[in-house]
Amino acid sequence: MQKNDKFIFFMKRYGRIIIAGTVLVLIIVIAVFAPLIATHDPNKVNIYEAKITPNNEYLMGTDAYGRDIFSRVIYGSRISLIISISVNVFAIIIGTTIGLLSGYFSFADKIMMRIMEAINAMPMLLLAIVLVTVLGPGTGKLIACLTIVNLPGISRLVRSQVLSIKEQEHVESARASGASNFRIIFKYILPLCYSPLIIRFANGLSSTILTQASLSFLGVGLDPRIPSWGGIIGEGRTLVMVYPHMCTYAGFAIIITVLAFSILGDGVRDVLDPKLR
Amino acid sequence: MIRFIIKRLLSVVPVLIIVVTLVFFLMRVIPGDPATLMLGDDAEPEDILAFKEMMGLNDPMIKQYIDYVKNILTGDWGDSLYYKTPVFDNIINRMEPTILLMLYSTLLSVCIGIPFGIIAAKYRNTVVDYGLTTISIFGNSIPVFWLGIMMIYLFGVKMMWFPVQGYIFIEKGGLWQALYSITLPSFALGFQHISSIARYTRSTMLDVMNNDYVRTARAKGLTETKVYYKHALKNSLAPVVTLVGFSMAGMLGGSVVTETVFNIPGMGKLAYDSLMRRDYTQEQAIILFVAILFILTNILLDIIYKWLDPRIEFD
Numbered sequence: 001m002q003k004n005d006k007f008i009f010f011m012k013r014y015g016r017i018i019i020a021g022t023v024l025v026l027i028i029v030i031a032v033f034a035p036l037i038a039t040h041d042p043n044k045v046n047i048y049e050a051k052i053t054p055n056n057e058y059l060m061g062t063d064a065y066g067r068d069i070f071s072r073v074i075y076g077s078r079i080s081l082i083i084s085i086s087v088n089v090f091a092i093i094i095g096t097t098i099g100l101l102s103g104y105f106s107f108a109d110k111i112m113m114r115i116m117e118a119i120n121a122m123p124m125l126l127l128a129i130v131l132v133t134v135l136g137p138g139t140g141k142l143i144a145c146l147t148i149v150n151l152p153g154i155s156r157l158v159r160s161q162v163l164s165i166k167e168q169e170h171v172e173s174a175r176a177s178g179a180s181n182f183r184i185i186f187k188y189i190l191p192l193c194y195s196p197l198i199i200r201f202a203n204g205l206s207s208t209i210l211t212q213a214s215l216s217f218l219g220v221g222l223d224p225r226i227p228s229w230g231g232i233i234g235e236g237r238t239l240v241m242v243y244p245h246m247c248t249y250a251g252f253a254i255i256i257t258v259l260a261f262s263i264l265g266d267g268v269r270d271v272l273d274p275k276l277r
Numbered sequence: 278m279i280r281f282i283i284k285r286l287l288s289v290v291p292v293l294i295i296v297v298t299l300v301f302f303l304m305r306v307i308p309g310d311p312a313t314l315m316l317g318d319d320a321e322p323e324d325i326l327a328f329k330e331m332m333g334l335n336d337p338m339i340k341q342y343i344d345y346v347k348n349i350l351t352g353d354w355g356d357s358l359y360y361k362t363p364v365f366d367n368i369i370n371r372m373e374p375t376i377l378l379m380l381y382s383t384l385l386s387v388c389i390g391i392p393f394g395i396i397a398a399k400y401r402n403t404v405v406d407y408g409l410t411t412i413s414i415f416g417n418s419i420p421v422f423w424l425g426i427m428m429i430y431l432f433g434v435k436m437m438w439f440p441v442q443g444y445i446f447i448e449k450g451g452l453w454q455a456l457y458s459i460t461l462p463s464f465a466l467g468f469q470h471i472s473s474i475a476r477y478t479r480s481t482m483l484d485v486m487n488n489d490y491v492r493t494a495r496a497k498g499l500t501e502t503k504v505y506y507k508h509a510l511k512n513s514l515a516p517v518v519t520l521v522g523f524s525m526a527g528m529l530g531g532s533v534v535t536e537t538v539f540n541i542p543g544m545g546k547l548a549y550d551s552l553m554r555r556d557y558t559q560e561q562a563i564i565l566f567v568a569i570l571f572i573l574t575n576i577l578l579d580i581i582y583k584w585l586d587p588r589i590e591f592d
Contacts, residue, residue: 118295121568123530126548130564133552134303210420214534217422218549233423237538240426241434241441251423258418266414 016267023260031077038071042227054245061245063235069246072227073253079139079228080257084208086143088201091150096197098151099158100185104166113159116152124149128211132221142221146208157200161193195272202265206258213254229254281583285576296568301345304557305338349565357559359551364562368544374444375543378459378535379528382467387521390471391514394478399505401483409475416472421531425465425538432461442540462539466531470524477520481513488512515585522578526571 011018030037039059046066054061060069102112119127131145165171166189174188215221216230217237224231229250236246312325312334329335333344348355354365397409433441445458485491486509494508495501532545540546544563551559 114291114295117292118299121292121296121572122564123527123567123571125530126533126564126567127530129533129549129552130303130560134306206418210418213420214422217420218534218537230420230422233420233426237426240430244427244430247423247426251420251427254420254423255415255418258420259414262414262418 013271014267016263017271020260020264020267023256024264027077027257027260028081030074031081034075034078038068038074040068040071042067042071042075043225044068051239051243053243060249061243063232063246064239069232069249072232073229073250075227076229076232076250076253077257079222079226080209080212080254083139083143083146083212084205084261087146087150087208087212088204090143090147091154091204092197092201094147095151095154096158096190096193098155100162100190100193102155103159103162104181104185104189109159112155116155119148120152125211125214128215129218129220132215137221137223139222139226142212142215145221146211149211150204150208154197154200154204157196158193161196162189165189165192199265199269199272202261202268206261206265209254209258209261278583282576282580285579289572289576292572293569297346297349297565298342300561300564300568301342304561305341345561354562355558357551357556359554359556359559364559367547367559368563368566371542371544371547373446373543374455374459374541375529375532375536375545377447377455378463378466378532378541378543379525381456381459381463382470382528383521383525385463386467386470386474386524390474391478391517393471393475394517395482395505395510397475397479398482398486406479410479413472413475417469419468421465421469422534422538424468425462425535428461428465429539444539444541444543459539459541462535462541465538466528466535470528473524474517474520478513478517481516482509485509485513515582518585519578519582522574522581526574529567529571 049062050064050066052058052062058068063069098112102109128145128149132142135141135145171184171188174184213230216228217234219234222228232250233247240247312328333341357364357367360367393409397406400406429441432438439461440458445454447455491504491509494504532543533549536543536546537549548563
């Protein structure tokens with residue numbers, strides 16, 4: 001009986017993380033083994049097989065150029081995962097550095113926060129579109145653009161944490177015992193920022209997938225030859241009135257992935273910060 | 278309060294200077310030469326040179342920048358490279374659908390989101406609550422453009438309830454026609470905000486219910502309904518107002534995608550089209566305009582918030 005109670009408690013606390021995590025692992029497996037799962041070459045154009053509705057050969061049908069949509073959706077998971085994970089890793093590293101510096105040193109604060117405010121003064125999606133167009137298409141450049149638009153949020157989060165942690169007693173006593181600024185920042189302040197950062201990382205993953213999908217939908221950012229979920233929907237858009245299958249499935253792929261990341265984020269948040277529940 | 282407003286307005290100046298500078302230099306490094314793009318690939322080299330001279334594209338960057346700032350301050354925002362008409366007029370002409378779209382989406386998300394949040398809070402940890410929470414997590418995961426396309430297919434093509442594309446200006450068809458023509462896009466744009474507003478209302482509502490004055494109200498013997506709607510709801514709405522403002526500002530960005538999907542001749546579509554045409558005088562103007570709108574919205578929010586809850590201090 002007691003064992004059962006323990007199990008229920010465990011599932012209540014970690015259940016969502018386990019379910020969402022399993023789905024995410026599956027998506028990662030699909031991305032890694034895409035060539036084995038895909039039934040066709042995702043980029044093979046075949047005019048004679050164009051605009052076919054889903055059947056046994058083409059599980060999700062073919063697009064206007066006769067490319068197999070199932071294989072394109074499978075391959076599309078790669079670019080979504082690569083971009084969202086790398087963008088958030090870079091954004092967390094750079095944003096945390098900016099936040100730590102401007103929270104700790106007041107001279108850095110004035111300049112940094114004004115720049116961040118200026119970036120923040122433009123709607124995120126519009127800014128991302130402009131930046132991507134300025135830099136031109138390419139996966140690396142797209143990662144750089146999306147990292148920039150994510151910086152203000154993260155650096156503000158860290159800055160506000162630092163401002164309150166800075167006044168706490170353990171920092172005071174470290175300073176009194178002669179610790180250097182560098183040591184105080186990395187040893188006494190940064191570790192206390194970890195849990196909000198982990199929550200932010202998990203939430204950032206889902207929002208980045210959506211932003212990136214919007215950009216590929218509009219046809220900016222990525223090399224159009226790379227299969228991406230947003231791109232598949234963008235290409236199928238003009239024919240949706242007759243062939244809805246061209247847009248539907250890629251949308252499901254986006255929804256499942258984003259849903260898994262957000263549930264994971266919520267689960268992690270509740271474990272790390274139960275007050276917010 | 279007036280001191281607060283003035284202080285808040287003054288703090289915007291440096292941000293605006295940085296925005297203007299960023300926008301100017303961003304637009305200049307866009308690959309692709311506007312002159313060739315405007316005149317076509319087979320234009321004579323002399324024509325291109327003359328065009329560049331006319332537009333001031335041959336001057337050194339610094340001089341261009343100083344001229345630009347001067348013109349902005351004197352209210353002369355320049356002409357669009359593509360339309361050849363003043364950029365500011367183009368924006369004003371395109372504002373109506375975008376503003377209406379924003380207001381309509383906000384109205385939808387508030388009218389659906391807040392009641393959902395209240396119900397979820399009231400029936401906390403029951404099937405109703407879990408159901409609504411699941412729906413709202415879903416709402417946050419659906420891409421706006423995909424939802425828009427699916428709605429076009431379902432309600433436009435299959436059921437023929439709503440027009441599929443375009444916008445009817447108020448001048449032409451009256452307010453109702455205009456609203457009718459943007460019902461689908463407003464719903465698509467507002468959908469994710471419905472879920473975030475519902476979730477937020479739920480959590481602030483639960484927060485408020487733990488307060489002493491709610492207990493006092495209950496102890497006085499008020500009915501549960503009265504406690505709920507008279508005492509708790511009013512106090513939990515202050516933070517929700519901020520969120521509504523934030524989502525309105527976010528819709529300015531989302532309108533780029535929504536207007537492209539539904540082919541609405543608004544500011545968002547203009548922003549996207551101008552970027553694709555390398556019409557950078559127009560693009561600069563839109564970004565600047567949107568940034569000013571965005572900043573003003575935020576100030577207005579701060580003021581409303583301060584008015585609702587005078588204890589708040591902004592640094």
